Amino acid sequence: MDFLRDPFGFVIQEYTGWLGGLGLPAVWVDIIAKLTGALVLATGAMLFVVFLIWYERKLIGRIQDRFGPNRVGPWGIFQPVADMLKIFTKEYITPIGADKFAYNLAPILAVAAVLLLWSVLPLSVTVVGTDLNVGLLFLVAVGGLGEMSYILAGWGSNNKYALLGAFRLVAQLISYEVPLVLSALVPVMLAGTLSVNGIVQAQESVWFIVAAPAAALIFFIASIAEIGRSPFDLIEAESELVAGYNIEYSGLKFGMFFVAEFLHAFTVSMIFATVFLGGWQGPGAAEIPVLGFVYLMLKTFVVYFVTILFRGTLPRFRIDQMMNLNWKVLTPLSLALIMAMAIVGGLTRELPVFWQVIAFLLVNLLLLGATDQLMRLSQSRKTKSNLPMQPLRKVLTTSTKHGAGE
Amino acid sequence: MLGNWLYIGIFALVALMMPALTIFIAGILSPKRPDPIKNSTYECGVETVGPNWTQIKIQYYVFALVFLIFDVEAVLLFPWAVAYQLLPLYAIIEGVLFLLILVVGFLYAWRKGALEWF
Numbered sequence: 001m002d003f004l005r006d007p008f009g010f011v012i013q014e015y016t017g018w019l020g021g022l023g024l025p026a027v028w029v030d031i032i033a034k035l036t037g038a039l040v041l042a043t044g045a046m047l048f049v050v051f052l053i054w055y056e057r058k059l060i061g062r063i064q065d066r067f068g069p070n071r072v073g074p075w076g077i078f079q080p081v082a083d084m085l086k087i088f089t090k091e092y093i094t095p096i097g098a099d100k101f102a103y104n105l106a107p108i109l110a111v112a113a114v115l116l117l118w119s120v121l122p123l124s125v126t127v128v129g130t131d132l133n134v135g136l137l138f139l140v141a142v143g144g145l146g147e148m149s150y151i152l153a154g155w156g157s158n159n160k161y162a163l164l165g166a167f168r169l170v171a172q173l174i175s176y177e178v179p180l181v182l183s184a185l186v187p188v189m190l191a192g193t194l195s196v197n198g199i200v201q202a203q204e205s206v207w208f209i210v211a212a213p214a215a216a217l218i219f220f221i222a223s224i225a226e227i228g229r230s231p232f233d234l235i236e237a238e239s240e241l242v243a244g245y246n247i248e249y250s251g252l253k254f255g256m257f258f259v260a261e262f263l264h265a266f267t268v269s270m271i272f273a274t275v276f277l278g279g280w281q282g283p284g285a286a287e288i289p290v291l292g293f294v295y296l297m298l299k300t301f302v303v304y305f306v307t308i309l310f311r312g313t314l315p316r317f318r319i320d321q322m323m324n325l326n327w328k329v330l331t332p333l334s335l336a337l338i339m340a341m342a343i344v345g346g347l348t349r350e351l352p353v354f355w356q357v358i359a360f361l362l363v364n365l366l367l368l369g370a371t372d373q374l375m376r377l378s379q380s381r382k383t384k385s386n387l388p389m390q391p392l393r394k395v396l397t398t399s400t401k402h403g404a405g406e
Numbered sequence: 407m408l409g410n411w412l413y414i415g416i417f418a419l420v421a422l423m424m425p426a427l428t429i430f431i432a433g434i435l436s437p438k439r440p441d442p443i444k445n446s447t448y449e450c451g452v453e454t455v456g457p458n459w460t461q462i463k464i465q466y467y468v469f470a471l472v473f474l475i476f477d478v479e480a481v482l483l484f485p486w487a488v489a490y491q492l493l494p495l496y497a498i499i500e501g502v503l504f505l506l507i508l509v510v511g512f513l514y515a516w517r518k519g520a521l522e523w524f
Contacts, residue, residue, distance in 0.1 A: 030409065031416070038417040042424055088432050096445050097458070108425045115421035119414055130413040137484060138414075158458045159447050171466050174473045181480040185487045192491035194484065247448060252432035256425050320523035323469070327521040331476070335509055338483075339502045342490070346498040 008127045009289055012037070042115050045263060052262045053080040056308055063312035090251035095158055098248065102156030107249065107256035109149035114264045116142045121270060122197045124280045124292035135196035136188060139271060140181055143226060146264065147173045150235075150245050153257070157248035165244025168319065169235035172225060175326045176232075180222035182334035186215035186341055187275050200279035209276040211357045212341065214364040216276040218334050220303075223268040224310060225326070227261065231314040234322060269303035270296070277303070333371050340367060468520050472512075479508055 015036070019029045054069065054077055061068025069076030094103065120135045122128040132138050147170060154166020188194055190211060191202035199208075209216040225232040236244035246257045273279065277299045280292030317325070340363045348356045447454050486493075486501045493501075515521060 031412070034413045034416050035420070038413070038420040042417070042420050046424060089436050090432075091437050091439065092433060093440070093444055095447050096442070097447070104429075107429065108422060111425035112418070112421040115424070116414075116418055119417040130410040132410050132414070155459070160449065160454065160458055160460065163458065163460060167462060167466055171469055175469060178473060178476040178480075181477070185480070185483055188484065188487040189490045192488060194488055242448075242450070251436055252429050256429065259425075323521070323523045327472075328516070331512070332509075335505060335512070339505050342498050342502055345490070346493075346495045 007290060008124065008293070012127070038119070041118055045115055045118050046111075046259065048266070049259050049262050050080045050084065052266050053083075053258075056262065059305070059308050060312050063309070084255070087252055087255045092253060093248075093250045095248045097158040099156040099158065102152040103248075104253075106149045106153035106156060107253045107260075109152065110146060110260035111256050111263075113142055113146035113149060114260050114267055116145070117267045117271070120196055121267075121274060122200055122279060123296060124289040125286055127289070127293070128197055131195055131197045134194050136184055136194045136199065136275070139196070140177070140184065144173075144177060146260070149260075153249070154245040157245070159248050161241050161243070162245050162247045165235050165241045165247070168241075169228065169245060172228070172232065172235060172322060175323060176222045176225035176330075179218050179326065179330035179334045180226060182331070182338060183215040183218040183222065184275070185338055186212045189338075189341060189345065196274060196279075199275055200281060203278040203281055205353060206357050207276065207278040207281075211360045212276075212337075212364055213361070214333065214337050214368050215341075216272075217368070218330050218337070219276065220272060220306075221330065223272060224307060225322075227264045227268055229265060229307065230311040231317050232322060233316055234319055265307055266300065266304055269307060270300045272303050273299035329371065329375065333367060337364070337367055465523065472515055472520060475508070475511065
């Protein structure tokens with residue numbers, strides 16, 4: 001019965017108990033137990049990518065009125081496995097003049113940065129990689145480590161397209177890190193701790209997405225930009241940069257970038273589910289830990305589904321639009337949000353939780369509405385005055401008139 | 407506490423080793439037939455002209471500077487946010503004032519056109 005209620009925790013306990021019985025020094029038992037945990041978690045995450053690729057391709061296929069992969073195995077579920085086997089035996093082509101060290105380090109660092117995020121995410125009540133007291137800061141910091149790998153890839157490839165892609169990517173990623181970090185302050189304020197598990201536990205009565213929908217929205221948009229997905233996929237815009245930073249990569253080195261991308265997309269959804277949707281919280285999750293894992297996965301897949309929906313339906317931003325959205329909408333909004341939340345939270349401290357949440361919710365909705373109005377205003381002003389881009393038809397007709405006149 | 411960081415350290419090693427090992431094994435299995443045409447820099451079938459490590463547009467530098475201000479600010483704000491529940495009202499107002507000073511700087515950068523992409 002114990003096993004059914006909490007299989008992961010049970011196995012962990014049995015395993016550490018068995019290790020302790022071997023008569024090794026306590027330090028070594030600790031290290032071996034941690035090493036095994038890390039190995040299992042990292043391997044599981046890497047293998048999980050196979051499923052993610054299938055899920056996403058199938059869904060994108062449906063959005064575009066196709067079948068998606070449907071040949072290998074039932075519903076094409078073994079298609080990514082076949083692709084992986086193929087890519088495993090492909091030749092590595094290193095371009096002449098590449099910076100070998102940076103070029104080879106980049107795909108490794110890309111995957112490592114994403115895997116490292118998994119070490120602090122609480123999967124259920126009992127299964128936490130490690131509960132750091134600076135967990136959320138760690139998530140942001142390690143998420144930023146991934147940027148390094150893209151710079152290394154772009155710089156090391158000795159290719160103009162790759163370098164241009166890397167420039168854009170760095171500009172995009174560091175820009176969107178600002179609203180990401182600022183909106184992450186709101187759950188920290190509400191929970192009063194940086195520990196990820198602490199934030200989950202603080203959401204027992206109410207999820208933070210209810211108390212702070214604006215922060216959740218900013219966090220979500222910034223997360224999508226951080227993983228470089230459409231509509232923020234300027235970094236590998238096929239029609240402009242061919243492939244961006246990974247243009248000179250082949251074989252499994254190329255595959256590693258894709259593993260990193262898919263896993264990052266899922267991990268970011270998981271972070272969102274943990275910070276704003278209550279993580280493993282749910283009815284009965286505290287008593288039956290395995291239920292918590294199921295809840296977390298369900299929430300994560302809902303968020304991941306929305307991410308893919310974004311990818312399947314929205315066109316790509318232009319680079320100035322992308323920068324404007326970040327610096328002129330999301331950043332001011334998140335700054336205003338923190339100030340408003342801080343003041344409202346300070347004033348309503350004596351009230352019961354219910355009314356406090358209502359006050360927070362009102363502030364959030366007010367700010368979102370104001371932002372919407374301001375954006376509309378600036379849009380209408382822009383269309384009245386000189387357009388940055390004139391309609392093509394107009395340009396063509398005026399130029400032909402000129403030509404006829406001469 | 408140190409045990410937590412030990413786990414992070416072990417996890418970092420594992421996370422680095424795993425892709426490295428996979429890439430290494432695939433390197434053994436895959437064929438190696440390099441030739442000068444195949445290894446040349448890709449540029450849509452045309453030979454590249456000039457150095458590939460081109461100069462960086464100054465715009466990126468300006469954005470990086472603005473980013474740096476906000477990143478440092480975030481580091482200073484996180485402790486304030488953690489202690490927020492315990493702070494008296496005047497300390498909260500102080501945090502808001504700190505943010506307002508930053509907003510003034512942000513508006514200055516905005517007015518100066520540092521946030522325009524051209």
